[in-house]
Amino acid sequence: MRGLVIISAGFGETGPEGKERQEVLRGKILSYGMRCVGPNCLGIINTDPEVNLNATFAAVAAPRGTLSISTHSGALGLALLDYVKSNSLGIAHFASIGNRIDISSNDLLEFWKDDENTRVILLYLESFGNPGKFSRIARSVSRKKPIVAMKSGRSEAGGRAASSHTGALAASDVAVDALFRQAGVIRVNTIEEMFNVAKGLAHQPLPKGSRVAILTNAGGPGILAADAAVGWGLSVPTLSDDTRKKLAEFLPKEASLSNPVDIIASATGEHFGKSLGILMGEQDIDAIIIINVPIRPPEEIAEGIRKAVSLHQCDKTVLACFMMSEAKGIDLSYDSDKRIPVYLFPEDAVQALSHAYPYAQYQSSDEGHIVAFPDIDEERARKLLQTEGLLKGEGGWLTPDVAMKLLKEYGIPVAYTRAAFSADEAASVARAAGFPVAMKLRSRTITHKTDVGGIFLGLEGEDEVKNAYHELMTRLTERGRISEMEGVVVQPMMEGGQEVIIGMSHYPVFGPLVMVGLGGIHVELLKDVAFSLHPLTDKDPDYMFRQLKGLPLLEGWRGSTPKDTEALKEVLLRFSALIDDFPEIAEMEINPLIVFDRGNGCMAVDARILFTPSTVQ
């Protein structure tokens, strides 16, 4: 196969004329069966000795190593190459992919998945061509090796620049977060963070857990590292008596043997080495951070550390921090392939660990799977929409009772909901439902019912229902909207349980995004909500629940009975199944969904479903 790298600019990024030029170019290339990187890019590098290709116009060439980098921005690519080198790292492949008329990050990810030279993948993204495809590929790649990604355009101002820069739609940041999380991609926010993480992952094993030991010759930096570790969700446990005893045997009595282990300013290379060896043998520790403030010659300390790690093989993650501007010159290689990365600041080492640990968890956990519900009959649901008189191709909001019927078809428990088209009918429906009842406006155009006074709660007896019906008509007449009334729906009043809101809306490029949150102020004021991209796997609901600050209200709080989160989880998965079957649904919300005490299930009380025009079959 033949390949092309087109570094020239003046194509799609410049406007309509350039776009046309680019299309002509693309056609020509495809007609020859060639693959192409660019145009408008910095080029590519492959450091494999058998290839040894530098097809970039960068002045800096990074040495050979295990990172593979894809960047949407050529200029940032230049900076990345410089940082690779100055961080004593090296690259397997580098690709600045420019306008991507052919090769995209997705293609590179697929290639790097099985590439033996690539250990860590770094992505700088300004937009997503096809997030669904990215997600599928990234999920399978991140099972094998870490993807560290930076997605810019998080803010509106950033987005403005991103769209003028690459002409791509600024994707909502919430959707990007969900996408990365679901695909096991490590999201970083700064270039520095990217390199902190890359350094940690390139030559050290993933941590098996969150427990960090800190070994330091200076108290202050040890405290800073412990603060950072705890702040980022790691733990700094006290060490076992056995370990403390072993340390006490040779350390001066002023040393502090709790964790951080402070071997004080007089520590020699041998002190560092011996202490490290002992910590490597401690069972209840998953990672070690060594901090050296340069008091004795750094090379002496480095030597002590190298000796210890060569001697004591262990599978803990070991990182080091030499607090001196020349830190980058310190070499802690102890094998042809293994090396303790050296950081300038303690917090940088901790930050690397704080990303490596959740990634390790992701990698070792089961892949989630999409749950199939055999009881769901999509055909019957489609028929329902037709028989209920939904005009073909017209789209629009479903009435509340039809929305509830559709949910019911998908196995989502719904409150008893009946439509009525006169005061008398409402009264008799209410009697059947059992008093007290709620009565709500039925309309396909007025979906915010409270705005027109369209909700009546706690109606006791038929007279109250009839009066409310007349009152509703009066209110709508006053507002000139009586023609939009299509009767009412009547429901029995619900008691108890916790109100939850489940929603879905389409995000440009990303497709349906599913949201869950607790009802009332939790969603609307406190924005205490969690997102996942559709389709949801069986793992997603639990993850979403854990994001909610108000979760204790569901799990039992201050003696209240725990709510039926299992039932809620099932509703979320069935909700996702509904989204899957009806791509015509533009927007959907169950609000409220009442979650009852554990074992008692949950129940949708109201729902709004919007179909896009011209697509309802």
Next chain:
Amino acid sequence: MRGLVIISAGFGETGPEGKERQEVLRGKILSYGMRCVGPNCLGIINTDPEVNLNATFAAVAAPRGTLSISTHSGALGLALLDYVKSNSLGIAHFASIGNRIDISSNDLLEFWKDDENTRVILLYLESFGNPGKFSRIARSVSRKKPIVAMKSGRSEAGGRAASSHTGALAASDVAVDALFRQAGVIRVNTIEEMFNVAKGLAHQPLPKGSRVAILTNAGGPGILAADAAVGWGLSVPTLSDDTRKKLAEFLPKEASLSNPVDIIASATGEHFGKSLGILMGEQDIDAIIIINVPIRPPEEIAEGIRKAVSLHQCDKTVLACFMMSEAKGIDLSYDSDKRIPVYLFPEDAVQALSHAYPYAQYQSSDEGHIVAFPDIDEERARKLLQTEGLLKGEGGWLTPDVAMKLLKEYGIPVAYTRAAFSADEAASVARAAGFPVAMKLRSRTITHKTDVGGIFLGLEGEDEVKNAYHELMTRLTERGRISEMEGVVVQPMMEGGQEVIIGMSHYPVFGPLVMVGLGGIHVELLKDVAFSLHPLTDKDPDYMFRQLKGLPLLEGWRGSTPKDTEALKEVLLRFSALIDDFPEIAEMEINPLIVFDRGNGCMAVDARILFTPSTVQ
């Protein structure tokens, strides 16, 4: 005056024996009228040419400059000196203060306040000897020059190390945050952040506002900077038409003239310089961040920038980022004293601004003042406590009715609250209060009334009150706690308003910390609370309100009437006055305080007040 620097260790930090040795030493030094730094420290540096003293055992000596540094950790001091140098910064003074038998950070702050060589003060603190004194001094210093402080021991693990390291009590982090905020101290969490901020403050004016222009030769980094700016509370506004027109005159048409201003990869030093000059003239911008990805020779770009800033005097804050490992070698001095600091990563420059801006706001805003309330009669309040039979010296909880009386003495509106000691008395008190009423257990030992079923709400009529009284006696008898009952209190039921909780507790070393939060789940589940250290100035309540996520519930939300936050503010200040007059109060909580619609004030419905033993006069 004579001075001593004692670098030797082996004193207070080693245990009881060392502490004794230290006391002897202190006595001897004081008897000679000498001042002393140390013991157990790295020493001091003074770079004033007339002094030129380096009394440290550090191998690195930082050049002369405008930073003055105080550090509790000598070893960290070594690292700080190294970072000063490698960041092209310099010091006026450096002091590692060790065990502080005499000279403390407070003494240094006072000295540096009027020291002409000191422009920025950096503090590394592991504990506070006297937070009240620190606050007083820091408030007056930070009016004149910035204090950038790092306080370690934020986490429990960090605290463990801090206490074994310096023997100081780990102070609660919330209290430290409040202390720094109230005193205008810039709190940083990492050493890197400290230097990012110091670099920005050392040679550039403070920003007048939050509006940042970003000038870049590469789209990606520009977006990253904009994202970071917006994320940290700055704004990246679009530029005026005039400015865009001026830029368009000489920039290539591919350049992006919105903000970030992307002058693209072909940008020369002249392009940078001209663009910078135009941005310096833009009225609606307070700060400029220049980003250069090294495509053309860095010195050419530096020259263009230096020329522009020398030519166009302006009072905007200008920071630069050269995205290359040699960034630190770039010199953007343009005056004997002025220099644009050069950062390695765009986010570092933004971080510096994000601290400089709130500090500038602090410095230019009025100092708050403690409000005196002439209507408060402390003597009468003391008498109340005596006549109400509070046994002298015994301490303990006040009964709810006495607590309410004390609040009332301090001008805090309280609900009508009457004690009753029999079912009949309760009934007649209830009649006087007006039905429905609330009836609550009155006890000085059972303060969590709900735990024993001690609260009855919405009682209608005398019979219900009597029955409730008997029921309460039964409940307490069943729990074997009937002897702790000292009657009940009766209140009319309240309607409407927003529940708020106000609390105070003593923090070790820090003294009283005042808390405010919305009632119910907001405080207890969501921890949506804000703190200030006592005494509160008139500025503190507003600051505290702004910290609350639930603030819209007070300020009017979804059409609800705004609540009386002015009255709430006054209650907070009166609460602080009460704390001031009665240092004997160990703990105090008004829960709930009902805040009514704007103009209607607020009202304390329940209160718990604990007096420490042996101190009630």
